[in-house]
Amino acid sequence: MKRTFQTLQDLAACVGQEVAVSDWLTVTQQQVNQFAEATGDHQWIHVDVERAKAGPFGAPIAHGFLTLSLLPKFFESAIEVIESRMGVNYGLNRVRFMSPVRVGSRLRARMKLLGAEPIADQGVQMTWETSIEIEGAAKPACVAESVVRRYP
Incomplete structure (x- = not known):
């Protein structure tokens, strides 16, 4: 369920809190293949379905960077600021890929606001801090x- 804020200041007041949890999203083989085409990363654990089934994960897995690239989708499904015309990705301070994402898995993100300046x-x-x-x-x-920059 999307959490709605009137202003950026209303959202900024939530520093230190888990602000929202996104909708579930299913990772498909089509997404993985499209990501491989877009990035040139055609490693067999992602795109060779039959070989991946016999591999270490028992199925093809999503690229780590594909999982990371879903952040905007997760934010869009979870948070709305009425008086904000745009947000831009400013970067990442740290990223860890802790578990493989098998094709067909459902993902969601928990979003905790660490700071607002x-x-x-x-x-x-x-x-x-976003945990997928x-x-x-x-x-x-x-x-x-x-790190995201938002503007009224």
């Missing part, structure tokens, strides 16, 4: 500290 043009730079969970798994697929 004012920036130029009445914007706010927000640092998020795999449904039914003990450990997350990825934990990333992302």
